[in-house]
Amino acid sequence: MTAGPAIVVRDLRKSYGKVEAVKGVGFEVAPGEVFGFLGPNGAGKTTTISMLCTLVNPTGGTAEVAGHDVVRERDEVRRNIGLVFQDPTLDGYLSAEQNLRFHAELYGVPKSVMGDRIRQVMEMVALWDRKDAKVMTFSGGMKRRLEIARGLLHSPRVLFLDEPTVGLDPQTRAAIWGYINELRRLEDITIFMTTHYMDEAEYCDRIAIIDHGEIVVVDSPEALKAGVGEDRVQIHTADDARAIAALRDRFGLEAAVRDGAVTFSVASGEEFVPRLFAELGMPIRAVSVARPSLDDVFMSYTGSTIRDAEAGGAGNAWMRAMARR
Numbered sequence: 001m002t003a004g005p006a007i008v009v010r011d012l013r014k015s016y017g018k019v020e021a022v023k024g025v026g027f028e029v030a031p032g033e034v035f036g037f038l039g040p041n042g043a044g045k046t047t048t049i050s051m052l053c054t055l056v057n058p059t060g061g062t063a064e065v066a067g068h069d070v071v072r073e074r075d076e077v078r079r080n081i082g083l084v085f086q087d088p089t090l091d092g093y094l095s096a097e098q099n100l101r102f103h104a105e106l107y108g109v110p111k112s113v114m115g116d117r118i119r120q121v122m123e124m125v126a127l128w129d130r131k132d133a134k135v136m137t138f139s140g141g142m143k144r145r146l147e148i149a150r151g152l153l154h155s156p157r158v159l160f161l162d163e164p165t166v167g168l169d170p171q172t173r174a175a176i177w178g179y180i181n182e183l184r185r186l187e188d189i190t191i192f193m194t195t196h197y198m199d200e201a202e203y204c205d206r207i208a209i210i211d212h213g214e215i216v217v218v219d220s221p222e223a224l225k226a227g228v229g230e231d232r233v234q235i236h237t238a239d240d241a242r243a244i245a246a247l248r249d250r251f252g253l254e255a256a257v258r259d260g261a262v263t264f265s266v267a268s269g270e271e272f273v274p275r276l277f278a279e280l281g282m283p284i285r286a287v288s289v290a291r292p293s294l295d296d297v298f299m300s301y302t303g304s305t306i307r308d309a310e311a312g313g314a315g316n317a318w319m320r321a322m323a324r325r
Contacts, residue, residue, distance in 0.1 A: 004067065006031045006158050006190040007052065011061035014047050021047045023213040024061065029158075029192060034184065036204035037194040038294065040306045044213040045194035046086060049162050052192070053083050066157045079107075082151030086162040088143055092136035096127055096146055099135060100153055107154035121149040124186065125179050141172035145179055152187060161193040165200060177203055196306055198294045209298055216301045221294060228292040228300050231269030234261035235276070236285040246280050258305050261288075265296070 007029035014022040022044045029035040037045045050056040052065055054074040063070045066080035090099050100118045109117060122128040125145040135143060144164065151159055164180070165173040177200070184191065193204070201207050201221060208218040217224065237243040243262045247253040255264035266272050269289035277284060290296075299305050 005029060006033070006066060007035070007192060008064045009052070009061070010063070012048065012051060012058055012063050013060035014044075014051060014056065015059045021213055022051070025208075025210070025213075025215045026061075027208055027215065027218055029190060031190055032188070033206065034191045034193070034204045036192075036201050036207040037210050038196070038198075038201045038207045038298070038306075039194075039210040040196055043210045045196075045210060046162055047213075048210070049160055049192070049194055053081060053160055054078055079154075080157045082154070082156035082159040084144075084147045084151045084159070084161045084164055086166060088147070090135045090143055090147060090150075093134060095132050095134055096122065096138070097131040099146065100150055103150050104153050109154055117153060117155075121152045122146075124152070124183055125149045139172075140168055141176060144168065144172075144176055148176075148179065148183070152183060152189075155187075156189065158190045158192060161191060163194055163196070165195075165197070173197070173200065198298075198306070201294055207294075209301055211298075211302045217297075224297045225292045225294065228265070228296050230265040230267050230292065232263060232265055232290045232292065232296050233269045233272065233276075234258070234263045234288045234290075236261050236287075237282060238285070239282065242282060243280070246282060250279055250281065251276075258299070265300075 005028040007027075009028070010026050011024045012022060012026065013020065013024050025044070025048060037048065039045055047056065051058050052063055052070060054070050054077050057071065065077045068076040068080065070077055091102075094102070097118060100122070101114065104114045104118065119128060122131055125148055127142065127146055127149065130138070130142070135146065138146065148161075148164070161180075165176050168176065180191070181203070183189070195201055204221065206218060206220050207224070208215045210216070219227075235243065240257050240262050244255045244257075247255045247262070247264055253264045253266060255262050257263070273287055273289060276287070295305050
């Protein structure tokens, strides 16, 4: 690792016609850090990671990865990074070992160490016993583990994970992160990941919340949740509009319908609930109180939850623009 940051981004931009997918983002990632981009689909996460990996040219700004400029030194950047794509890119007709051997040859891994390195990374993700099996016989979780092993094969300094567990069940997602944390312990590596899963973002040392192509805040998950401060209360009633008006008039609280329930934030939520039942002036069918989460952080900074943002589709404007080109 170099003494300086593993990644340096300054005012990075990408436009597709009149649509700005990434609007001048800037951040640094320290060597050995797990840094995450958290945001809904279409927020600019994959576009940013594509620019950092030299797959897409920026419209403006600068970025350096492992000390090399992503535009002027593309080959050097590629030699120093590993990339696990959001969509599978393995050859299902080849065995697991053949997929890795092909990758090793492309990256110029010396033949004298290739066999040992292939075994090392496959053991790291617990797939060595399936090395001769065709990839088409693997489960989704096994394929993702093999892709992570492939990304590590040439000993990169920075590993990019674009939505590393998308489409996997919660148990498999947890297992994948067990392997990722273990490789972080064994390999001297920086990890940059994108996700729209709140629980996955908790694994990061720091996260940048990105929405509509802009970074709205960067900090550790713990610091971001502590900054929200208030509890989130959700209530179910027969008349959501009336409940929202009553919360505003009787308690001075701003509420909105989130995830199918009237949602608002208040200090000491559990202590507030008895007063809520006594003074709201209408029946409450159900109530829940939750401590601040990253979803609350996202809502605090953007005005919506990630689920609402994805349902609204506003973040996918650039995708629709590209489809019309």
